Amino acid sequence: DAKTTQPTSMDCAEGRAANLPCNHSTISGNEYVYWYRQIHSQGPQYIIHGLKNNETNEMASLIITEDRKSSTLILPHATLRDTAVYYCIVRAYNQGGKLIFGQGTELSVKP
Amino acid sequence: GAVVSQHPSRVICKSGTSVKIECRSLDFQATTMFWYRQFPKQSLMLMATSNEGSKATYEQGVEKDKFLINHASLTLSTLTVTSAHPEDSSFYICSARVWVAGDSSYNEQFFGPGTRLTVL
Numbered sequence: 001d002a003k004t005t006q007p008t009s010m011d012c013a014e015g016r017a018a019n020l021p022c023n024h025s026t027i028s029g030n031e032y033v034y035w036y037r038q039i040h041s042q043g044p045q046y047i048i049h050g051l052k053n054n055e056t057n058e059m060a061s062l063i064i065t066e067d068r069k070s071s072t073l074i075l076p077h078a079t080l081r082d083t084a085v086y087y088c089i090v091r092a093y094n095q096g097g098k099l100i101f102g103q104g105t106e107l108s109v110k111p
Numbered sequence: 112g113a114v115v116s117q118h119p120s121r122v123i124c125k126s127g128t129s130v131k132i133e134c135r136s137l138d139f140q141a142t143t144m145f146w147y148r149q150f151p152k153q154s155l156m157l158m159a160t161s162n163e164g165s166k167a168t169y170e171q172g173v174e175k176d177k178f179l180i181n182h183a184s185l186t187l188s189t190l191t192v193t194s195a196h197p198e199d200s201s202f203y204i205c206s207a208r209v210w211v212a213g214d215s216s217y218n219e220q221f222f223g224p225g226t227r228l229t230v231l
Contacts, residue, residue, distance in 0.1 A: 043222035043225045045222070
């Protein structure tokens, strides 16, 4: 079973920041938080991952709470091409942990 | 990022036939590959984990005799759906775990574009 809970769907206006929350209250000390997204009829695309510090790359920022029980993925300037299902996944990094997908959040970016 | 390809991208077959799907890591060596299945409006479901040169490990409820997985090299894994039936119609996605020489901590996973299987 997936160890995360996410809202089923969210809307965001084009050009605005999209903030996608994820709860992972049972996360273990050796588990990282991963974010992937899946555009319709394509394979999932890696976005970002983190352990306890906030992370930023060219696609997004990941904010993890101090107790690590939740996190937020931030797309700073959402575009129409960011419309996708976003999956938050927890996984042990160096121990062969499998990526188990939950239901994800369907993000719709609107003009 | 690393590139994973799948072939074919879509296939239509008659009930009772077998279908082979290829998954290749194009610019890296993948010691481990994963196979997922996705039905419409649903999330990805992990079917099996495949390590190069060894037998695949199947998730609970996945029939290993129906979904044959071969991982003969560090860049190729195949999934064969044997005696396919309409209920096997689905979107099959493979994923490859990157292995970087000299860095045992690198463990990223990249996905192929998927194969749409339709069984008539």
